Amino acid sequence: MAPEQVRPDQAASHEPVVRASSLHPPRFIAPEQLPKEPDASPARDFLLVTCEHGGNRIPAPYAHLFRNAADLLATHRGWDPGALTLARTFARRLHRPLLAVTWSRLFVEANRSPTNPRIWSRFTRSLPRDERQQILERWWRPHRQTVEEAVVAALARGHRVVHVAVHSFTPELDGEVRNADVTFLYDSRRQPEAELCRRWVALLRQLNPALRLRYNYPYRGAADGLTTWLRRRHPATRYLGVELEINQALVGTRNWRRFQQQMTESLRTLLKHHAQEG
Numbered sequence: 089m090a091p092e093q094v095r096p097d098q099a100a101s102h103e104p105v106v107r108a109s110s111l112h113p114p115r116f117i118a119p120e121q122l123p124k125e126p127d128a129s130p131a132r133d134f135l136l137v138t139c140e141h142g143g144n145r146i147p148a149p150y151a152h153l154f155r156n157a158a159d160l161l162a163t164h165r166g167w168d169p170g171a172l173t174l175a176r177t178f179a180r181r182l183h184r185p186l187l188a189v190t191w192s193r194l195f196v197e198a199n200r201s202p203t204n205p206r207i208w209s210r211f212t213r214s215l216p217r218d219e220r221q222q223i224l225e226r227w228w229r230p231h232r233q234t235v236e237e238a239v240v241a242a243l244a245r246g247h248r249v250v251h252v253a254v255h256s257f258t259p260e261l262d263g264e265v266r267n268a269d270v271t272f273l274y275d276s277r278r279q280p281e282a283e284l285c286r287r288w289v290a291l292l293r294q295l296n297p298a299l300r301l302r303y304n305y306p307y308r309g310a311a312d313g314l315t316t317w318l319r320r321r322h323p324a325t326r327y328l329g330v331e332l333e334i335n336q337a338l339v340g341t342r343n344w345r346r347f348q349q350q351m352t353e354s355l356r357t358l359l360k361h362h363a364q365e366g
């Protein structure tokens with residue numbers, strides 16, 4: 089049976105969809121601020137949670153470009169429904185920092201490099217070059233820089249960094265039904281990441297054998313993105329980046345809360361296990 093498509097209004101009832109606004113909220117959010125460290129012995133893994141497609145806001149000076157795009161912004165093309173909720177659950181329950189972007193990916197793609205043409209959407213592509221440069225400086229770079237600094241700081245304290253970037257994917261794209269509930273995107277050339285994902289999947293299977301789990305689906309983990317960017321800067325043994333992708337069909341269902349608990353508990357056990365071994 090095909091998973092049910094999450095309607096924008098359905099998603100909105102569980103997670104407010106914020107449209108173009110004249111307010112000037114922070115450019116990115118760090119709700120948990122930087123870490124309380126209840127258990128930061130150096131050998132421990134440092135969990136960093138990020139969310140690059142957490143919302144669909146458009147900064148006021150650019151709202152006019154999106155005048156007729158409210159419906160599109162509300163779909164998976166504008167943001168990752170459910171991703172920020174799950175990322176917040178991880179951060180809150182595991183007492184870890186969360187660094188999130190709530191500007192729409194259609195404004196500037198937080199999970200693309202500046203040299204990737206797909207960092208721009210059809211709404212922003214034709215802006216003058218210096219204006220795009222300003223957007224990069226003011227709205228794209230702060231997240232990347234904050235994440236990079238958090239990674240560097242944790243490495244300097246002797247931790248191994250486990251970076252979980254939380255995303256969600258639409259149950260069906262261009263007629264193709266995605267047959268997975270949770271997927272783990274990593275770089276298969278980096279053995280510690282492969283091993284971490286394999287263990288996470290095993291733990292999750294114990295908690296919920298019904299979940300359909302896959303690796304590097306529906307995207308490749310080594311494609312352009314924040315984790316790939318960080319992999320180029322840090323060795324495989326010290327920086328482990330995983331893009332966690334959840335099917336948007338799970339969001340807001342009867343089991344949504346339980347699902348988030350299972351994800352959190354499996355991640356908690358995963359990190360504990362590694363710390364004991366380390």
Ligand SMILES: [Zn+2]
Pocket residue numbers: 140141168199254255256
């Ligand atoms: Zn995403």
